[in-house]
Amino acid sequence: MNRHCGNYDVTTTRRDWLKHSACGFGYMALAHMLASGSPARAAQAAESSAVSAQSPHMTPRAKRVIFLFMHGGPSHVDTFDYKPKLQTDDGKSLPFDAPKNISAKPTLLASPWKFAQHGESGQWVSELLPHTAAMVDDLCVIRSMHSRGQSHGQAVSMIHTGSDNLVRPSMGAWVSYGLGTENADLPAFMVLGPSTAHGGPRNYGSAFLPASHQATAIGANGSLGDGRISNLLGKLPRTEQRRQLDLIQSFNRDHLAQAGHDDQIEGAIASYELAYRMQGVAPHVLDMSAESDHVKDMYGIGDKETDTFGKLCLQARRLAEAGVRFIELATGNIWDQHSNLLKGHEANARKTDKPIAGLLADLKQRGMLEDTLVIWGGEFGRTPIVQGKNGRDHNPQGFTVWMAGGGVKGGLSYGETDEYGYYAMRNKVHMHDLHATMLYLLGMDHERLTYRYAGRDFRLTDVYGHVVKDIVA
């Protein structure tokens, strides 16, 4: 139990200062740990928040993130990374070495889809993604991504946590820790339809960060399921539950009176009220029925192919609107076309393309795209060489991720892979760099967003990462 009589004024001041500072930086990080009960942890919280508060932050360009996780690894050479030479050299041998541990044959496989330039920016997008192509002037397409992890487990962990082999906090947990929440009645980090494979909850967990930063999940594997937060509602009608809660809180206040001032008991009393408010707020936020047909149509809700993913996207917008800081929505592990590239990628594109374009358009029409950073990408791309007859293998050596809104330059293609799209070559962006840039856009310095655990300061970017300033608007 943790008493702060001695320094209560100090923390109150800092708390207030943080609360009223531009983006509430570190406020929750401090508040959560003050309520966490360990003197060591609270001291650490105060310390780390103080460090954060003193750091000269960049002006935040984005207030929140929507991360569209294309689990399995969509093929960049079939979507955004147009390689004319791959088209003409179909069936020829790859003229340089493929990485080790690849099952694919070193034979080039042309994209079965046609590419065309779109929008004023004239960026190339294949015919797989016609709706996204229509939004291309808002996209900053990074075609020179590379990452670690030839297998899904490692690469999925890498994109989520910045580590391919160690258990580390998810980027959403880091953002929650760094920025806290915009809406105290909702969790700061939520995942919609998270994958259970390839690490499952580890990818959206808090690891050594306080548990309050882990994601609250709805649904699983690309679907909202029953669309509910578990245990949000019980059997009692709301008024009756209030009556029960009044008894609990009365006992709690007696307990507090006996203990004198006690942060943990005060925190518990507050958490019951917050839970009760969340019960009131969350169902409304999660209830999509009030959305107009026009909006639902934008997301493809109601159409068989797009309904499931459309609902995820619409829910993401609603949560963003309600003040959730980091929202991840996942497709489930559907993009892993070692074979059947044609059918598989077409089905996946049909499922996700319109909802994603709808999300972008909807954010834009509400003026939210300006301060919402949307990130689209898989854990890796796919090889330009063929696996089996008609598949592509994993390719973390070069792939594409796009970002939109939130302070990035729209209509920009950044970086290049080699002439076949195998290796990132020019203006390479490592996954660590993507993380550093994301934090930068949120107003955080990736080298200063640290958490002391087991004697050292940890970062999302470990000891790596450069902010890609060229793509910042």
Next chain:
Amino acid sequence: MHASARRVMATVMVLAAASVGVARGASASDDDLHFFEREVRPLLAERCYECHSTQSKKVKGGLYLDSRDGWVAGGDSGPAIVPGDVKQSLVLCVVRHEVPDTEMPPKQKLTPEQIDVLEQWVKRGAPDPRKGVVPTRAKRVIDIEAGRAFWSFRPLRSHDTPAVRDAAWPRTDIDRFILARLEAAGLRPVADADAHTLIRRLRYDLTGLPPAPDEAEAFVAAARSDTQAAVEAAVDRLLATPEFGERWGRYWLDVARYADSNGGGVNYTYDNAWRYRDYVIAAFNDDKPYDAFVREQIAGDLMPSDTPRQRADRVIATGFLLVGPKPLAKYDKQALKLDVVDEQIDTLGRTFLGLTLGCARCHDHKFDPVSQADYYAMAGVFMSTVSVRPPKGGPISTWNKVSIPVDEKHEPWYAARQKQLGKGEALAVQDADKPHDEHVRIRGQSATLGDEVPRGFLRVATRGDAPTIPADTSGRAQLAVWLTDVDTGAGALSARVMVNRVWHHLLGSGIVPTVDNFGERGERPSHPQLLDTLAAQFVDDGWSVKHLVRRIATSRVYRLAAVPDEPDVTTSADPQSTTRNPQSVDPDNRLRWRAEGRRLDVEAIRDTILTISGRLDEQRGGPTLTYAGRLNAEGNYKKLDVPNPIYRRGVYLPILRDGMSMMDSMDMLETFDFADPSMVTGDRASTTVPTQALYLMNSPFVMKHAELAATQLLKRDGDDAPRVRWFFERAMGRPATDHEIAQSLKLINHFTTVDLTRAAAATHKADKPGNDDKPADARTLAWAVFCQSIFSCNEFLFLN
């Protein structure tokens, strides 16, 4: 760096410099120099100097490419260029992207033409007229001797018990150490906790379960005449119960990052991990000497055994090294082995020594006197141990298993479940056929070899000669002995760490608050002399954990109230020494003037609810996992939830790494800060978040067991008021006040008038697992609302 390693490195540098001299003398023609000036220098300046020159803002990797001496000396990975040798020149390797994670330049690969220029240059003998002084880096050299002076590495010694002014207060020497410091600070300990609080505290601390009402009353009566005797009797009684090992074994499983599955991308179940779990519980119940417990977990398989049973136990004990998470799908199998070994060394360091040894994988430890060579000396031990096995087809490795004899008398479930469980096997390690020393890996990269270092131990924790490791063994046996050797090895540190863990669990925080970190970045002990004295006694007592628990739990410090005294109580005791307010002098209670109130951990909350609902399944030990294989989709996890919920104590729940939140019956664990089974956790977080409130108010588990508790309660004879009073005693270990009874009855009476039966039926439907109970009637449901309210209130969840 090892002294020998430094010498080797120096030799390499001399040779390199010599060969450069030869090359330059022989072939530094005008043509070569012209080539350098025209082709090479501009390229280096344009693409390399940003990070590798004396003008760089921060030079990377210690490598300077703006002078000949710069690349001759080289950076962290050694000389950058070997003139004339395109294969050995690191610069060429990295610009060709031959080494993962060290591709240079990092942002944009050189063009094939540019790479060709560099190759030509190296082939010509790397002619380079640039002169320049390479800034010598203030490289931190680890001073082992100085490191030994750090408090946690000093030899163990008992200290004299300090004198105290108030001789009447202390009961034990622990009390004298504590009181002396309090008196010096002008503070007094608060009053003792009342007897109800005390028996509840003892019960939870020693067994993780609440006292039964009659047990509590018997203690209160006994304490009235002699509190000390009552406490001593209770401690002895509770130490002898099998619940003690279940409680304290679970604490150990937290630091052993125990789980029943691998987790991560390839989440295979460890179907035999439960044997290790049962081994741990038995070790605490049998009061196995802690030094033996440590040694068995590192090298039990190499210890001589008297009986087949003992042999099996000792093999099972090495499961400690294997229950962690492993990147089994990693394609690079050498890198995979190093990752697994790293996880083992890091866990061993934190668990036994309170040291973050994993930090020394890539470089010398930044804060503690642990060199990278020390790390690879230990890595050699574990690389000479079989932990993972290569895949049998496909990319996924597997882990080592060892056959053990199955004693059906001890394992009555075995025959019935043999088919599912397979052979008598343990998750265990064994020595490799060809033990070998390891190379340092520069920057931790598996492919970048540094010097070979002989297998060995941390030098800072070794006094005199380190034990010799025979060439044909891994060295685990010697490592195990070294870990607990108080005189020449790390035994003093091991004893301090364990004593501190026990103190932490009994008093809410450690003498060293950072229980898993006794290094420079950890906190310092609040009472170093007490810690050392307790550790020395622990060793003298034959490393008996039960003795240690008894020593602490029977102290007066343990008995203090968690709340500050009323001002008048404090001043009346001794006006001379109580001029200061402890709340302002020592708000964090580092000096122990009161007890620490704590929230119960999730096992205690869950086991208590099950005890009160009458559903706690008291079966001990054995497997609880009902599925073996790879967990990779939602369906797998769901299979584990059915057909019957596990109502055994929390310690027996199957712990699926990265899978708990996917199982309805396990979500309580994550909600209430269960230790992440991928980390060494000596001090669980204790958060207070709304999801906990939601769980207590709305989860099918709590609602169901509140209903069962209500059913039990209504079976009791008598009126409603005594029922409420009894339930308070059962749940919170104290009688209810009249006001509490009145409030409770008001709630119950109100809910008797509300129709909850339909809602309750829905609950039953939602709580699919083991739905073997009929829906309750309206009266029971009203009482269930009351029982659930008690389960939700803070005092129930707290240990005062």
